[in-house]
Amino acid sequence: MSYENILVETLGEGARKTGLIRLNRPKALNALSDPLMDELGAALQAFDADPGIGCIVLTGNEKAFAAGADIPTLAQHDFMSAFQTQLISRNWEHILRIRKPVLGAVSGFCLGGGCELAMMCDVLYAADSAKFGQPEIKLGVIPGGGGTQRLPRWVGKSKAMDLLLTGRLMDAAEAERAGLVARVVPAAELMAVTLQAADTINGYAAPVAALIKQLTNQAFEVPLSEGVKIERGMFHAVFGTANQKEGMDAFLNKRPAQWPQP
Numbered sequence: 419m420s421y422e423n424i425l426v427e428t429l430g431e432g433a434r435k436t437g438l439i440r441l442n443r444p445k446a447l448n449a450l451s452d453p454l455m456d457e458l459g460a461a462l463q464a465f466d467a468d469p470g471i472g473c474i475v476l477t478g479n480e481k482a483f484a485a486g487a488d489i490p491t492l493a494q495h496d497f498m499s500a501f502q503t504q505l506i507s508r509n510w511e512h513i514l515r516i517r518k519p520v521l522g523a524v525s526g527f528c529l530g531g532g533c534e535l536a537m538m539c540d541v542l543y544a545a546d547s548a549k550f551g552q553p554e555i556k557l558g559v560i561p562g563g564g565g566t567q568r569l570p571r572w573v574g575k576s577k578a579m580d581l582l583l584t585g586r587l588m589d590a591a592e593a594e595r596a597g598l599v600a601r602v603v604p605a606a607e608l609m610a611v612t613l614q615a616a617d618t619i620n621g622y623a624a625p626v627a628a629l630i631k632q633l634t635n636q637a638f639e640v641p642l643s644e645g646v647k648i649e650r651g652m653f654h655a656v657f658g659t660a661n662q663k664e665g666m667d668a669f670l671n672k673r674p675a676q677w678p679q680p
């Protein structure tokens with residue numbers, strides 16, 4: 419499939435590769451238009467279905483991961499058209515149904531819907547140039563892609579309220595202190611660091627990575643005791659897999675593991 423609003427490529431040398439998706443509307447700071455979100459959903463699903471792909475990396479360009487939903491399009495809506503076209507909801511959450519790890523690499527502006535999309539990734543790496551925020555209040559609206567729900571879960575209530583209510587931007591160092599991003603690196607190293615992390619994950623057994631992703635994301639959905647119970651059941655279940663046999667045999671015999679179920 420050919421795309422007009424994203425760039426898609428496959429990278430890596432190992433048996434399983436990384437699917438790289440770059441948001442690509444540079445003139446609009448990668449504003450998340452409807453066609454872009456349709457294409458993003460299609461590209462994510464194609465990589466998820468490809469057994470040759472381990473991780474997916476989602477990024478923008480140096481200036482912007484994404485500066486939000488597409489404001490000129492939003493400006494045309496009234497209540498009924500927003501409701502009937504499922505504005506923001508129709509094609510924004512494909513990413514949540516992807517089973518493979520999705521790593522976000524953020525440079526520059528990551529605002530509004532851009533920040534909401536980033537928070538739907540499994541892990542975020544940031545360039546020191548990154549700026550995060552939910553400035554919807556300045557447009558007379560509220561976040562519509564989960565900002566009021568995910569931001570407090572990522573950074574705590576007080577900082578989330580501060581960002582949501584003032585509309586101010588948070589730099590990468592503050593985002594790392596707050597727990598929004600896993601690592602901050604110089605802008606020039608962002609892709610290398612992110613792709614290296616992806617390569618490392620690609621080298622492990624895919625079903626195990628998928629299970630860790632599913633269980634970790636579930637931590638935000640279910641009570642602690644329930645989550646631990648589900649994890650325990652899955653922990654017991656992995657002892658029925660060839661991956662557990664191989665991983666532990668490789669450790670005991672001091673040799674690299676050869677994953678039977680890649």
Ligand code: CAA
Binds near residue numbers: 485490527532554561
């Ligand atoms: N949608 C569409 N176009 C956008 C955009 C957006 N969200 N953000 C920036 N652009 C466009 C600008 O209109 C401009 O286009 P032109 O050159 O054709 O005028 C171009 O990108 C460059 O932007 P600026 O000239 O404004 O660049 P700057 O460096 O001076 O400022 C900025 C950068 C601070 C990010 C500023 O562009 C800005 O404030 N953008 C809007 C951010 C925002 O409010 N995001 C939330 C959107 S609503 C939302 O996302 C709802 C939701 O929850 C889903």
